[in-house]
Amino acid sequence: MVPEPDDAPQARSVRGGRNVDVDARRERSGGDLVYESLRQDIVRGTHPPGARLIEAQLAKAHGVSRTPVRAAIARLEGDGLVETITNRGAIVSTWTDNDFEEVYALRIRLEPYASRLAAGQVETEELDRLEDIATSMIHLLDEQPEGWTEQCTDLNWRFHSSVLRASRSPRLISMVISLTEVPMVRRSISLYPREALRRNFQQHHQMLMALRAGDGEWAEALMTGHILGARNTLRAHSLRTG
Numbered sequence: 208m209v210p211e212p213d214d215a216p217q218a219r220s221v222r223g224g225r226n227v228d229v230d231a232r233r234e235r236s237g238g239d240l241v242y243e244s245l246r247q248d249i250v251r252g253t254h255p256p257g258a259r260l261i262e263a264q265l266a267k268a269h270g271v272s273r274t275p276v277r278a279a280i281a282r283l284e285g286d287g288l289v290e291t292i293t294n295r296g297a298i299v300s301t302w303t304d305n306d307f308e309e310v311y312a313l314r315i316r317l318e319p320y321a322s323r324l325a326a327g328q329v330e331t332e333e334l335d336r337l338e339d340i341a342t343s344m345i346h347l348l349d350e351q352p353e354g355w356t357e358q359c360t361d362l363n364w365r366f367h368s369s370v371l372r373a374s375r376s377p378r379l380i381s382m383v384i385s386l387t388e389v390p391m392v393r394r395s396i397s398l399y400p401r402e403a404l405r406r407n408f409q410q411h412h413q414m415l416m417a418l419r420a421g422d423g424e425w426a427e428a429l430m431t432g433h434i435l436g437a438r439n440t441l442r443a444h445s446l447r448t449g
């Protein structure tokens with residue numbers, strides 16, 4: 208019997224007793240979860256630069272087939288976090304001095320502009336949360352409990368991403384997040400001398416003053432100095448250890 212037109216979509220969506228559309232959605236969802244998990248592991252250093260990403264092992268660890276793992280690795284390669292090397296497969300990207308300079312050159316141009324935009328739009332509730340984050344970072348530095356550098360790393364990310372999101376510019380947010388999520392930026396706090404780290408954390412409070420005042424020019428100048436200081440501190444560390 209030739210199926211009626213209304214029956215055709217159902218016939219195309221079922222194969223071997225399975226709903227193909229449902230399977231496809233599950234596969235996409237699984238791929239998203241694997242992507243986010245792997246991205247966080249790379250950013251946090253669980254998978255360090257040069258580490259191999261073996262599909263079979265990752266599929267077993269995440270309880271999925273190799274298809275979503277392969278899709279996640281392809282996305283991470285597009286993000287610049289993974290590269291595929293002949294005879295080695297997928298590995299976590301290593302970061303060169305040129306990569307460092309490029310990332311900070313772009314941050315210096317984009318993040319201060321986001322701060323200027325945020326100064327005119329940030330809400331009181333957002334400012335209060337930023338104040339809590341900045342204060343917590345100083346307390347952690349003073350007390351230095353176990354795991355304090357990891358906690359400060361996460362808080363620093365939350366501070367900068369919150370200022371960025373207050374710019375209300377989706378395109379700008381996307382561009383800057385792609386720069387600040389790279390491992391060498393996210394894990395940079397552990398490389399700071401303590402006094403340089405204190406100055407860095409105190410600058411967060413200065414930026415809050417500019418944001419509360421609604422002064423975009425001041426906020427932009429402070430963020431520029433903040434990122435330049437971070438770049439110069441990390442450059443000095445590279446020279447000492449290189």
